[in-house]
Amino acid sequence: MTPQKLKINPSIRILHRQGALFAAQLSGTAQPMQLLEFDVVLLSLFFTPTTPQQAADELLRGDTRRLLPAVPGVQALLGRMHQLFQAGVLQLADNEAESGAGDEPVQALDDCPGIAEETGSGPLRIGANIALRPGTRSYRAWSPARRKVFHPGIELVLLMLRFATDQPAAEVAAAPGLPGDRLARERGIAWLLNAGLLVRSQQKARTSAVRGQPVVTAKRLNGPRWQDLEPDERIPVYFTPHMENHYPLALGMIAAAINDFEDGALLERFQLLPISFMEPQQLFEGPYRRFGPGVWLFSNYMWSLDINLQISGMLKSRDGGSLTIHGGPSTPGYPAACAEFMAKNPSVDFAVHGEGEVAVTELLAHVHRDASGRISFDTEGMREVQGLTYRSDTTDGGLVTTPTRTRLKAPDSIPSPYLTGVFDSYDGAVEAAIIESNRGCPFGCTFCDWGSATRQKVRKFDLERVKQEIEWIGRNRVRVIWIADANFGMYDRDIELAEYIVETKKQHGYPLEVVVNYTKNTTRRLVEIIKAFSAGGIISQGIISIQTTDEATLEVINRRNIKTEVYDELTGVFADANLPLSTDLMIGLPGITPAAFDRDLQRYFDVDVSTKAYPTQLLPNSPMADPEYMEKYQIKVDKDNFVIACHSFNEQELADMKAIFRVFEVADGYAVLRYVLRYLQWEHGIKALAFLHRVLDETTARPADWPAISWVMKFFTTDKILPGGWRGFYDEIAKLAHEAYGVARDSAFDTVLLANEMAMPDDTIDYPLTLPLAHDFVAWFRDHNGQAVREVRPLSDYPPGEFTVDDPDGMASIDMDYIQYDSHQYFWELRSATARAKSVSDVKELAHAATGN
Secondary structure, eight states, X not given: OOOSOEEEOTTEXXXXXXXXXXXXXXXXXXXXXEEOHXXXXXXXXXXXXXXXXXXHHHHHHSGGGGGOSOOOOHHHHHHHHHHHHHTTSEEEOOOGGGGOOOOOOOBOGGGOOXXXXXXXXXXXXXXXXXXXXEOSSSEEEEETTTTEEEOBOHHHHHHHHTTSSOEEHHXXXXXXXXXXXXXXXXXXXXXXXXXXXEEEHHHHOOOGGGTTSOOOOOOOOOOOOGGGOOOOSSEEEEEOOSOSSBOOHHHHHHHHXXXXXXXXXXXXXXXXXXXXXXXXXXXXXXXXXXXXXXXXXXXXXXXXXXXXXXXXXXXXXXXXXXXXXXXXXXXOOSHHHHHHHHHHOTTOOEXXXXXXXXXXXXXXTTEEEOTTSOEEEOHHXXXXXXXXXXXXXXXXXXXXXXXXXXXXXXXXXXXXXXXXXXXXXXXSXXXXXXXXXXXXXXXXXXXXXXXXXXXXXXXXXXXXXXXXXXXXXXXXXXXXXXXXXXXXXXXXXXXXHHHHHHHHHHHHSOOOEXXXXXXSSOSHHHHHHHHHHHHTTOBOOEEEEEEOOOHHHHHHTTOTTSOXXXXXXXXXXXXXXXXXXXXXEEESOTTOOHHHHHHHHHHHHHTTOEEEEXXXXXXXXXXXXXXXXXXXXXXXXXXTOBEEEBTTBOHHHHHHHHHHHHHHIIIIISOTTHHHHHHHHHHHOOOHHHHHHHHHHXXXXXGGGSHHHHHHHHHTTTOOOOTTOSHHHHHHHHHHHHHHHOOOOOHHHHHHHHHHHHTSOXXXXXXXXXXXXXXXXXXXXXXXXXXXXXXXXXXXGSOOEEEEEBOTTOTTTOOTTTTOSOOSSOOOSOBOTTSOOOSOSOTHHHHHHHHTO
């Protein structure tokens, strides 16, 4: 170990995550190092330059020894200091001048006053954003609740760290191995609580217990399970749902079609096993072991294809006596692609193209069990079934592809799986149900394959049938309805359906959320639908599926028949009615360029519409997957069929577009810079995208110079905390604006910075929160928002005002990434007079649904 003097790295923050302590640099330039309480004491000896030997002597024989129940030997101490030095937590001291004592007002444990506020019997914990940073004589901690820096002494720090997980104050006060007597500790805990460094857990409990799990509210119905059935002479039919949390509509429709085919004729030869979710091993150890070889049905989507092929492969490795049928939009229909798919996946016996309900029933009519017990089929008879590709030993290439199937003219000819009891046997933690009110899409966007129904006449399901399905879903307490129409809102009856969903929620308490794909060329109906949902407390919002406004790209993707001016009209109507609205863009469409993508983002920033952007994936049956189209536009894809390059951008340019969107999503979507960006654009002429590119460039090239900004841009979307609180972030933003653009930090800029900071949830703050501002921020924002280009009255001309934020949705304690089924809305910014509209008045009801409280 070096004999030179060391000091603690001033850029280090000591933070807590899930009960563990870490030393980390916010810039992310070094790996975080996990710490023990012992390390926190050890590091406190290096506030001023100290040699390792001096620190070891102090721990072994000095006053610091009393703080620790046990201290390792000198060699172990020196070894640990070496590890801290190697990790950059300790660094060489520059010179003796750094040993100044400083004038920090350190709060000692014994000097904590008797504070009237009781700690109570419930558990306490450290605030999510609370972190320690080195000072000259002590650790420092910014308190967002008190808006000041505190300097707790090392004894108070050790006391505070005991609350890295929820702990009752009385137990910590009585715990052995801590400094001070019980009374001193009780006063110390009260001081920490009063300072806003600790919070009451019962008021701020996070719902992380539901992370990765569906929010289950649906009833378990009383249909027969597979365990209730006995094998008979019939051929078993296995249905393979790929996700537990929703009823599998496509498989359910096929089951209903089989039941109904020629008044149940197929049921004389086939035993339909109840549709229920099971893991692959459960499937083989349970139903398969009892019922043996049969017909297996798979519905392939881009999110289910891999697991379906895995199960299909596992089946064929066990025996060759079963028959596998794969359909769905990720089962390729182009001849060359289908041949490649069948060659790569020998476990697939049949590929069904297009609608599968009638195709499967006609296919099963030619299936039988042969003398050896294998499931077989009539090869020649199968040629009469439209929309199939299947294996045949008598055909060159080993495949037979039958003519294209004509689409169902009357979708009501297939009974509803909800209303006929198909899902009454479903076992699983259900949170969503999918319904259709129509099929087909009149548009021909090349990236889309809406069930191979693009440029098709729209065919409607009977309105009363759809209403009965909605009532079934509400009565059975299903939390989410997914309306699987390509263009919901195209017809007046869609308003009636929206109102019926609201009435169903009033009667049954469910559904709570609606996920829907809205129509492209209408305004009036969409507004009425969202009004109904918002008034009824349904989580939903208007979604503008714009994809891009770039003319060259629209030409390439065949989207010119969708009027972008309709979208512009929508933004004004929704803003006037205070209704939530968002837009969907796609990253990597053929024809797009980085400059054009920037223009799309800037366009929707200017009109204050939340923006989501998704990578472009090549769907196997979309027009974009046509080999001629791919060759014409030089489309390249990765192993998962995501577009990575084409004639208008290369791989690096695609990476650049993704990077700027990640910054834009944090800055505007989650509102981290929502007000700052508008101030810079409105009053200083700095376009939002220009500033965000500067942020991206600076944090990429010099992250250590902008630690808080770098942390937010790297980690915010996955971990919505900021160690040390938000104030330091906005200080850095002001510094960057000044260095890059000469923007002075005057009273107007300070007003905006504080308003933006207040809009960020913090679990140490009691809401509502009202603070005085140097200027009337609300009046200024309302005067100018939504106007992309106009002369604005400077904020500095406005008189003083107040700004109030509130948290009725519990955003300071509820992680919406794990609660919300659909992610089109950004739930983060606190409610205020200037916040974007949300579609539900109290998001906490989702947490109550999750926890059963």
